[in-house]
Amino acid sequence: MKTLGTFSQEMLRRIQSGYMPYLVSILHALVGIYLVYTSPRSNIAFLIFISSLLTLYTVKTSAAYKVTAGVLLAVVVMPILGVRNIFYLEILFQICVFAALALGLNIVVGFAGLLDLGYVAFYAVGAYLWAFFGSQQYYVIPYAPGTQPADLPFLLPGDMFYLFLMLAVIIAAVTGILLGLPVLRLRGDYLAIVTLGFGEVIRVLANNLDKPWNITNGPQGITPIQRPTLPPAVVDLFNNTLGPVIGHPVKASDVYNVLFYLMALLIILVIILVARRLDDSKIGRAWTAIREDETAAIAMGIPLVRMKLAAFAAGASFAGAMGVMFAASRTFVSPESFSFMQSIGVLTMVILGGIGSIPGVILGAAVVVLLNLQVLQGLSLYLSQLRQSDAVIPIINFAWKNLSTQLDPAKYQRLLFGIILILMMIFRPAGLIPAARRQRELAVEESGD
């Protein structure tokens, strides 16, 4: 047991020294790319490929190499592989969207220690902002949902999207402040329940503001929502330059997917930058102090409410921007996307990944999205295939066919997800990539026996 431990440690040490890290990370990426390229619909191939980013993150190499390789993978390789199979692109896009949300929430929960259970409310604000102005909804106001005439004009041109991306940042931040002003005096779980309530309020409003004036179109949702224009030349360019690699002609919709993916990536970069800089300044220190001991913090001259508002507003603003992205990429919004479970999902990503840790939170988002959309779904599909085949479970000689449909694994994804959450919390309570600070905290707490 012990020798095995030392052996693996030794291996790790070797991998982490000299040229090995470069070799390992390049090899991993290449194998991933090869696999995805040759079997473009295999889940495993994709997982191998995407985890090469994680390898890249963990190996000990120069920062310049990491950045170059990371950019290469994310900005060049991913879109190409993604256009070959747009499902991959969708997963990448969702990872980016949720990573951005999780990073925003991380500012609120991780940095400032304010438990916000209604975070998607701000996401909804952004989404509905563009949904309203970027669709025909303005002209639908006098009609009950579903009864409006066809062929209404659009209120604004699709290129206003970029303006609204900025605008959403401000409006979501203002919403955050408006909510925060009355409630940020509350401590701990009081705040949690109030934010939860606020999340519900926004969703219920979205669901109900179809009368007396039809602003949100109620449960029917708003569609179509415009996207920024995409000159046909871009599609042609895409086809001409990348056609041979991709293997099939690319449609405008695919290029849109790439566009949104890259935009989401860009927003994430901005968020990371902002989050890190905030954390590493007097603002970040004030947040940590508030998290630790409010009374002591205020006695040190830290204005509690103002600092909390800042955290709320910062977190909210990113969610707002992502909301606009979401509305434009889906061309459809409805209240169902902003349920309480979504807030919980984002919170789960934050804590699973490592609260307060930026790389951790991103990894958390990736893991949850992959689990949800790829791993568990894929497993279910595979089992369902087995059931339709003549395969038998070896040793016990049980035909898959005879498995009760009630045991259909597709139905029990949440059960698995629940178990994964519990186990993760028990065995990695500080998350997948713990923040340096939490690591220190836990190291001591563990011994509490």
Add this chain to the structure above:
Amino acid sequence: MGKRILELDNVHSYYGHIHALKGISLYVEEGEIVTMIGANGAGKSTTLRTISGLLHPREGTVKLEGEDITHTDPHLIVYKGVGHVPEGRGIFPKLTVRENLEMGAFTITDPNKIQQRLEWVFELFPRLKERLDQYGGTLSGGEQQMLAIGRGLMQHPRILMLDEPSMGLAPVLVELIFDIIQKLNKEGVTILLVEQNAHMALSIAHRGYVLQTGNIVLTDSAEKLKKNEMVQKTYLGIE
């Protein structure tokens, strides 16, 4: 004196990676007052926490009357007659003063006995009686200290471990506390006392241990310790 009622043998305790006790061996005989002195962070409180089971050592044994209690849960150790008035007082902030005291008597079932003790504590600390229905958390620092000691007295243990009982108390009360300790001891309670006020601690104790960074560096009778040069300089403030 009597038999060794408490015995630590080569005890190593950790907080995570911090090695707080590095092989502590000590004993307490029945009916003794033993004091531990030492600089900040020497490991005095950790020793008490290890004895009362709040912290389990990674190495070494703790024995109570010959019985190994190294890995026994704290509440069981309490039932074996070991009381611990912890550092930082450990007042239940949202229990009233009365309830805090009653918690001290958790192991006692006879209501009459509880009542008797309660009255005794009130006699010692009339201030607590004035504050009977106030929440523990709103007491002043010194009042909390009285409450913590009072609660320890309610337990009526055979061995009472006190962690800096004089901290934050007004001079009059400091004297009172040391009087009480002596009185208890005369009634047969064995005392293990951690104090910064080494002067007073050594003047009532029979024996003493000096701790430094997790090790015992000196042990002797209280009188001799009092005359020890190093002790005088560091712990008695005599230059």
Add this chain to the structure above:
Amino acid sequence: MALLETIGVTKRFGGLTAVMKMDFKIEQGEILSIIGPNGAGKTTFFNTLTGIYRPEEGKIIFNGHPLIGLRPDQIAALGISRTFQNIRLFGNMTVIENILVGMHTRLKQNPLQVLLRNKAFMEEEQEAEARAAQLMQYVGLTNVGNELARNLPYGAQRRVEIARALAANPTLLLLDEPTAGMNPQETAEAIKLFRRIRDEKGITILLIEHDMRVVMSISERITVMDYGEKIAEGLPEQIRSNQRVIEAYLGRETVSEKG
């Protein structure tokens, strides 16, 4: 004009009057102690000065500013720093970080600078860190800058608290039982430190203590409280021999022994 003056400050908790009509003055550059039996209302008085409690009656004037109604952070920004009776460090922050938090009101960086990381910001941060290191040294801490505050021994934590309070460049420093839990040697060092703070930095110090060696050796004046009221005020010698103080607080033996 006095640096800090309170007139008739009264703080009640339900039926209990913890501080009763306190009239109190401290001059610029003084070291002054408040003593009194347990539960006399000393800490509560500190809490009213720093805005944690709002007194029911009375006025508090600091440097010409009325303090009543201000929030604690506003009062801190005006130049009153404090330590706590039960140490309240940010346990999961490092020592340096704790001290940097103490500088909060003195740092000028605004959010825009934080986001842009311009030269002014970088310079200020570097300066702040250098100053934090200096302060650590000043209170006698070495090599613990990157330790988590809560892993430090008690005495060291007290020092960090003082360093954190000093980081704000206060005019008035309030210390609540700063030497509790220290052994005589450490106490002696602490006394020296307090003197230096006053002498070198010109910071006025108001101190609550139960350790008579500290009180008598350092205070220029002493105020005695009992049951929320000021019962005596004066020079150390006057207080030491004040009959009422002896009865309520000092106890006869202490006086005879140390006197």
Add this chain to the structure above:
Amino acid sequence: MQRFLKSIQLRELLRPLGQMIAFSLGSSAVLSLIIIILALILDQTAVGASTMARFKVSLFSYTIVNLPQVLIDGLTLGFVYAAIALGYTMVYGVLEFINFAHSEIFAIGAFVGVEILIALKGREILSTEMSVGNAYWWLILALLAGMAAAGLAAVVVERLAYRPLRGAPRLVPLISAIGVSFFLQDAIRLIESITTGQFHRIIPTFGNFDQRLTFGSMPLGAGSISLGVQIKSLIVIIAAVVMLIGLNYLVNATKVGKAIRAVAQDRATASLMGIDVNHIIALTFLIGGMLGGAAGVLYALKFTRIDPFVGFFPGLKAFTAAVLGGIGNLTGALLGGIVLGLLETFAGTFMSIFTMGAAGAEYKDIFAFSILILVLIFRPHGLMGENVGQKA
């Protein structure tokens, strides 16, 4: 001395009862007054006119006529919330974390109770014609079974999913609880669908629980509105009252109760008092779970249909009630429940009329949350909560 002790304990029994009556009457009176004044004011406006047009009565008389039934309904709902909130409060009080899995514990109780009743109905032991006395016995049996199952489930959950996390940062058990919640939802679903092929259940009709006791009617326009309360609502109220009194007694007047509170505040010190911390925490979960289970069965009785997700919304509401009343405070949970129940019912009934249809029952939750926020602004620790933290 003996008599002294006894009188204290009697007080602990009577106090919550008195509080309950006071709260019920008080909040009813306050809300009624507000709504009546509103009605009087709005009567002069377009709102009054539209009411006149629709119901042929003035807004004021419309309000007055409906008010008694609204109060009855609101109080019933309030007691349902209170019953669930008690379990939340119990666990929150000790571990200081929101036990998201409480909704599922609640669902387990409901399912076990209902399954037993269905089985009994299947054996034709239960029927609509059976003697009333017997019906009650069987109901109590189902209630006890639901409590036992839910209590056990709560203890197991604590042992497996929360105990290993003691001492971890606050949010960690929260996520674990969410995991447990997902797990249990699907586990219930799995078991139910394997055994019965579907996973919603409907409580069988038996006894006279659905019967409505009417005590008069109020004239409204041409017709009239009968005033009454269902027997099952009465059962819910009585059970909630018994639960509250029992729990209050346990927590405030017994040694175990004090131990529970001590563990809640400081586990290490509690163990120094001789309290077995693990034991007490398990006990707390047992009690909390049993309360949840009982609430589940009562909920099924009152609202007929259950599924594995049944606990979610009542759970949220109950938690809101607990926060409204002052989290961790038992009487607060009751008061919060009553206030929330009344508010919701008032909003659901009158909002539509008072806004001339612009905003109706769909806004009742928003309304309740807004009130919650308002209350918390003025009383940051809830209606009954006290601010006792560590002093500076």
Add this chain to the structure above:
Amino acid sequence: GQKPTEAPAPATEAPATEAPATEAPTEPAMVEKGTIKIATQSPLSGGQSSLGVDIKNGAQLALEQLAGPLTEMGFKVELAPYDDQANPDTGVANAKQIVADPAVLCLVGHLNSGVMIPSSEEYHNAGLAAVSPANTNPKVTDRGYLEVNRIVGRDDVQGVVGAEYANSLGVKSVFIIHDKTAYGQGVAEFFKKRAEELGITVAGFEGTEEKANFDPLVTSILASNPDMVYFGGIYDQAGVLFKQAREKGYQGTFMGPDGMDSSVLAEIAGEALVSGGGMVYSTVSGPASVYPGTAKFVEDFKAKFGADPQPFAAQAYDAMAICLKAIEDAAMAKGGEMPTREEVAKAIRALKDFPGITGTYTFNDIGDVTSAKYFVIKVVSADPAKWGENEVVQTLDIAPPSK
């Protein structure tokens, strides 16, 4: 993950057991021509899974029973069930995964219009035909995509049917409640519109997400004492509402759309459905007497899955049947070769009077059923076991509103 290169199934693969063994003119022609997958998307987990799972089950049953002709042609036909979690994000991601799999030629799905609308953008982009068994929201087909079809009526029609029937009953006032879903509110809006046109007083129009406690609504209902209460939504909510309303003394008639069509409604509401003015509902799927296939379906379904089918299960069966038939037609047209997605999509639109178990289907140019049959059905017994005996009180043939 799946194996990218699945070994071809053994050549001795027996014909599907369901298919009667009366074929076999060209026995050795059983060469493997490839796998055809038909995907389903519906919520298999979470709160709406009881409906979602039975959509999958209905489709699965159809695939097992009706894939015979395709397997005879030498295709391997597989079901690929996806869980959309009633969440648009998941639905769209799944949709992308589905369209990326070239073996998928048709899709049966979505329960929620909120998921269907964004997901079908993907189907449209990829040319994959989708047949919806449950989405009644007009927007689903109003975009005019070739690939998007549905076999259920549109909200705008069902609501109208309901209002017409109410009028024929002589209803003077109605209180309308809906469940704040795209489906429920959609139907209710159209019911309201038509009722107002017919001169019926709308005494109230309220939405609620409440599932258990309808006391406040019942109070409002009783205050206005309407002749009819119309509920736009699904039976599980409706049952509780009807029961509570009756218990408080409401004596009028209840009505609702096809979301009411479940024996569970009787289980929940019991006597409330037959006392007072009783209960009627409109539906596009007629009872056993009209469509004999339904009875057999219910029987088979129960035998296989151990419980009665939920609403939309039978529609899912038909949606799958339509997929299979269209693929078969397209393959035939190509001489037994694997058809393209586009060919399948066109084949669906080319179907004429396809005999399903819930109706006879022909699609118009936007994917709605031309002239769907609508029924109004009266509940005759409080006993859930007698749900199948409910009586058709009105039958209407209504074409969807032309765009």
